[in-house]
Amino acid sequence: MPVDSLGFVLQTMLAVAVLAAGKGTRMKSALPKVLQPLAGATLVERVLASARTLAPERRILIVGHQAERVEAQLNHLDGLEFVLQQPQNGTGHAVQQLIAPLQSFTGELLVLNGDVPLLRAETIEQLVETHRNSGADVTLLTARLNDPTGYGRVFADDDGRVSAIVEHRDCTEEQRRNTLTNAGIYCFNWSKLLAVLPKLSTDNDQGELYLTDTVSMLERAMHVEVADADEVNGINNRRQLAQCETLLQQRLRDHWMDQGVTFVDPASCTLSESCRFGRDVVIEPQTHLRGVCSIGDNCRLGPGSLLEDSELAENVTVLHSVVRGAKVARDVAVGPFANLRPAADIGEGCRIGNFVEVKKSTLAAGTKVNHLSYIGDAELGTDVNVGAGTITANYDGVNKHRTVIGDRSKTGANSVLVAPVTIGADVTIGAGSTITKDVPNGSLALGRAKQWVKEGWNS
């Protein structure tokens, strides 16, 4: 560890560079590989997040293939620098692009492959620390894999000194039997790397400049083997993407089970990392949570439900339903087969039954919409009873209009409320009515043709 003349430990500067310029040919996708999603976050966002706890002085993303698209996706991240690699001539060429922006930089350069998304922050912290303590020119992360196909092979002695990395496609049969693989995560002494970076050659099967070749050019190269080889899974194709998704989902579910969430059939459910759960939540089979969700104590979700960007208070049940962008207060039952859409705000003790769609509407406590309804752009008071088949006709073909229903009012079956319209409190709407005018408090409103009977018609 470096010390100054008085013996104080010097804090070394750290720059993190993420390689994200490659096309990802093997994905066969219009989307750049590093923007492929995994449990709701892109690969590159995951890689950047794994280095966050290190609080590096510089954070650099090397972009190339569809650079504008990658930049647009990550522009919101504070202090992230973008460096363009054009054309994309290999991982060594990518890091050569740092020579100018890191001209006056001294310290360590942590290089992360943009397609290795399961890495834990602690693993990287450990790598940097080992590197600082050993005084090596480079320390890289390795893994022993049962199937090392496709990965670069690392040749090292028993003391952890690395002599070379040889890419799978450049290996001899003999070399391929080595199962120690390169994870694509390196901590370099920047000034040492700078001395060898310009010397890379394209003398390999792909005719590219390989960052891995710097290892044999540096005097002291060391490696650290990860304990959990799953962390260093690289994603080059859709199968590997699916394997990583499975691993990540398992990690997320295990975490929440440890926090008191029950999964009836864990493998059939998926979560995003931005989901939060209270105690004794039960997640039934085939239930999926995406985006930012917050689920209160004792909720029961599923079977067969999808929740996205929604907030549920305690004791809510959601059965075979879709809940997106909605807020649901405590003790509400949703479904089966309900659709809560963005800005549905459901009050305490409400009931949203089968084939009911609610969009951009507020329902106060105790209100029931039990069967076959559409409630859109509406404000319903407390204890309203919405009869089966009631529809708020909110759209005139050009604009959306509001419907207001006061406390304790009841709409008869098959009512159409043509917005804009205000129904007062304690109102009864007769079944089959088409209501086009406001209805004052306490009234009965009927808006349908009178029944007409001609006796003896068929005799």
Ligand code: UD1
């Ligand atoms: C690389 C390593 C290999 C290691 C593996 C781990 C090299 C030569 N090989 O192989 O030893 O086992 O990762 O996952 O480094 N990229 C650029 N610019 C380029 C090319 C690639 O930024 O010109 C980026 C890609 O976007 C990707 C990363 O670098 O995020 C790795 O590139 P990839 O082509 O996937 O390398 P691998 O063949 O997997």
Ligand code: CA
């Ligand atoms: Ca790769």
